[in-house]
Amino acid sequence: MALYSRVSGSVGMITLQNPPVNALSAAVRQGIVDMMHRALSEPEVKSVVICGQNGKFCGGADIREFGAKMTGPPLVPMVHLIEAASKPVVAAIEGIALGGGLELALSCHYRIAHSKATLGFPEVALGLLPGAGGTQRLPRLIGVPAALDLITTGRHVTAAEARQLGIVDEVTDLNAVDAAVKFAQSVTGKSLDARRISTYPCPRPPDLDAIFERAMQQVRRSARGAIAPGTCVQAVHAAVTLPYAKGMERERELFSLLFTSGQARALQYYFFAQRAVSRWSTANGARWDTSKPRPVRKAAVIGLGTMGRGITVSLAQAGFSVVAVETQEQQLSEAKQAVSGMLERGAKRRGVPLAHDKIKYSCSVQAVADVDLVIEAVFEDMALKKTVFQQLSAICKPGALLCTNTSGLDIDELASQTQSPELVVGMHFFAPAHVMQLLEVVYGPRSSPEVVATAMQMGKKMGKVSVAVGNCRGFVGNRMLKPYLEQAFFLLEEGATPEQVDQVLEEFGFAMGVFKVSDLSGLDVGWKVRKSDGLVSPASTGTSARIRGGSRYSPLGDLLCERGRFGQKTGRGWFQYDKPGGRVAKPDPWLHGFLEEYRAQHGLVARRIDHQEVLERCLYALINEGFQILQDGIAAGPEDIDVIYVLGYGWPRHRGGPMFYAGQVGLDKVVERLEHYQQIHPDVPGLQPCSLLRKLAASGNPAIHKWREVIQKPRSQL
Ligand code: 3HC
Ligand code: NAI
Numbered sequence: 001m002a003l004y005s006r007v008s009g010s011v012g013m014i015t016l017q018n019p020p021v022n023a024l025s026a027a028v029r030q031g032i033v034d035m036m037h038r039a040l041s042e043p044e045v046k047s048v049v050i051c052g053q054n055g056k057f058c059g060g061a062d063i064r065e066f067g068a069k070m071t072g073p074p075l076v077p078m079v080h081l082i083e084a085a086s087k088p089v090v091a092a093i094e095g096i097a098l099g100g101g102l103e104l105a106l107s108c109h110y111r112i113a114h115s116k117a118t119l120g121f122p123e124v125a126l127g128l129l130p131g132a133g134g135t136q137r138l139p140r141l142i143g144v145p146a147a148l149d150l151i152t153t154g155r156h157v158t159a160a161e162a163r164q165l166g167i168v169d170e171v172t173d174l175n176a177v178d179a180a181v182k183f184a185q186s187v188t189g190k191s192l193d194a195r196r197i198s199t200y201p202c203p204r205p206p207d208l209d210a211i212f213e214r215a216m217q218q219v220r221r222s223a224r225g226a227i228a229p230g231t232c233v234q235a236v237h238a239a240v241t242l243p244y245a246k247g248m249e250r251e252r253e254l255f256s257l258l259f260t261s262g263q264a265r266a267l268q269y270y271f272f273a274q275r276a277v278s279r280w281s282t283a284n285g286a287r288w289d290t291s292k293p294r295p296v297r298k299a300a301v302i303g304l305g306t307m308g309r310g311i312t313v314s315l316a317q318a319g320f321s322v323v324a325v326e327t328q329e330q331q332l333s334e335a336k337q338a339v340s341g342m343l344e345r346g347a348k349r350r351g352v353p354l355a356h357d358k359i360k361y362s363c364s365v366q367a368v369a370d371v372d373l374v375i376e377a378v379f380e381d382m383a384l385k386k387t388v389f390q391q392l393s394a395i396c397k398p399g400a401l402l403c404t405n406t407s408g409l410d411i412d413e414l415a416s417q418t419q420s421p422e423l424v425v426g427m428h429f430f431a432p433a434h435v436m437q438l439l440e441v442v443y444g445p446r447s448s449p450e451v452v453a454t455a456m457q458m459g460k461k462m463g464k465v466s467v468a469v470g471n472c473r474g475f476v477g478n479r480m481l482k483p484y485l486e487q488a489f490f491l492l493e494e495g496a497t498p499e500q501v502d503q504v505l506e507e508f509g510f511a512m513g514v515f516k517v518s519d520l521s522g523l524d525v526g527w528k529v530r531k532s533d534g535l536v537s538p539a540s541t542g543t544s545a546r547i548r549g550g551s552r553y554s555p556l557g558d559l560l561c562e563r564g565r566f567g568q569k570t571g572r573g574w575f576q577y578d579k580p581g582g583r584v585a586k587p588d589p590w591l592h593g594f595l596e597e598y599r600a601q602h603g604l605v606a607r608r609i610d611h612q613e614v615l616e617r618c619l620y621a622l623i624n625e626g627f628q629i630l631q632d633g634i635a636a637g638p639e640d641i642d643v644i645y646v647l648g649y650g651w652p653r654h655r656g657g658p659m660f661y662a663g664q665v666g667l668d669k670v671v672e673r674l675e676h677y678q679q680i681h682p683d684v685p686g687l688q689p690c691s692l693l694r695k696l697a698a699s700g701n702p703a704i705h706k707w708r709e710v711i712q713k714p715r716s717q718l
Contacts, residue, residue, distance in 0.1 A: 006045070015051055036081055052094065113168040128255065135151060135247075145205070322358055376388055486552075495599075519585060619658070630659075
């Protein structure tokens, strides 16, 4: 709601009250409308200040209301009421003015911001556009190019930048509400004719068409199928080409188009999912609200290869003292240089404070004796990791957390090498670790709740989104990747090409198709794992070469590795590159010939495979594994899986994540298609719908937020 008070006799103050971010719920909108009428009717009141409680102006429309029937006064008449007021209205912007919150501020006649406030139109990230006049007022106020930038990217700007752009009139380091009251008193009685943004003509730069053309190209390049960014461009276009009232009509049409789209629903689901994962729980009952994290001041990283370097940078940038240990001298000196470079680039590009002095390098593991937490990032080799954990357990001070960055090895086996297995937990970062936002926190059966809480909190402090997951081969992300990759290989055997499979996945919205990703991360990585699993056998022909442990197996990846085709690093993989380390993938005629020969050798007849089949087999196999993960209690809920896939594996955010997507497709349809493919490929167990998926489908495709009820029942019967 909104509170009304009188300040210094003549200023009516409207304070938005809706914790935690003073979102514009029905009650708040009603309050603003009522209090505006009151302020306008009181003759003693000469001006009005609008502010938010608890140092936050307003976080925009209340997203929690989006799913329900609209009640209360709509936003657009509310902002018109404010702008049309006969008394000056001043917005006192503290903390945030986002989305509808900034639209509210733009309807005021003046804006005073605190220097620490941030402003922006993040609607695009929710699959929407600013729908309360933002797309019509902002270009009138700051010009078309700047408005396009803010509205299509959703980026937040600081108060200083907002001042420079002309969004706010004054920035203060002092109390912004007091400053706004003073300001309101100073403008009492002044004409408001020049202060109503909707009456401004929209600037028309001479190269207008080129500006819009460039903006459209830009959003097409980065949107990966998301419709909101392009629609935002169209709405701003209306501000330039139509009078204000018509522009508002166009904004409304475009807003409702987006609002009712599946993409907006998916993005709004994802918004809450990303916040829900911080309220973690484990299969054995530990929870976020009953587990206290331990204090960590000093951390260590063991192994300064690709991952260790990024983790070191991330820790130092988050303000931790870091001991960085690498036993190979050459690696150590290369790592020092690389880490310095990353820190400098971070400082230059993102304004992160330089943190060289936070890091102490060492070539001896003895240097970690006094740290609170260690992150091990040596080669993915169980024997080596076991030795390192034995050493750490002997060297580290009592109570120090021992974490591993393994991509999928058994956390419990590592824990069993230590004197305190309850202190062992996985912290699985993603490459490049100083950039990627995802952290899988992997708890073993013996990890203590405090240790899980500490790792989750460390991730947050490092700017990551931490997701707690159980211990199993590949955890959540890499475990689901396996059946997805397998299907991609099988499709090549049956007649597809890497470029066809990748094109389908990229059209779906993945940043990169499965084969390009494999070329980027190196085919040898999976090859090593398959070798250590005893899956790679000497080349042979006939069906037996394609069966391992009674299931279908494709040796295609192994055969490429035997020929030295490791992907980008060798200039050849599933695609060809102009040189080793090249980045532009081109179809490789050699590979096409190789596939033909392979099929002939194995008696396989190539067939035409349509896009639908590529998509369904790759995605539904991955999704099915996701349901198995839920059934096994490895992930607590579908949100955990979806956040992992969006942040770690390039799943298109506007499709919500694999579990949300399955719900959108219809769980019964997913079951039906999996059964269809399983009949054709009975030797692929991953195509057999798991029992949780079947159960949910049979219970009428319930909404995703109801899945937990069904998931928890079978588990409690165990
Ligand atoms: N509506 C409802 N709830 C909101 C909300 C909103 N607009 N913004 C944030 N919240 C909730 C979050 O869900 C979270 O709830 P929880 O504690 O129960 O999980 C709580 O507020 C705190 O949010 P964060 O954990 O994200 O806190 P931070 O301090 O990290 O970030 C923030 C605060 C920058 C405001 C961030 O929450 C944010 O970006 N919110 C979304 C803002 C937004 O997109 N506004 C536009 C809405 S659409 C709109 O206005 C349409 C209009 O143009 C017509
Ligand atoms: P890497 O091969 O780049 O680096 C490993 C480093 O560890 C090397 O510099 C090596 O000299 C050093 N090392 C080996 N034994 C050591 C010891 N006893 N003490 C100190 N240093 C030692 O490996 P990368 O890619 O950084 O992987 C590290 C770990 O992270 C592995 O477990 C891997 O599975 C995991 N991981 C890798 C990802 C990737 O994309 N590369 C992603 C996520 C996890």
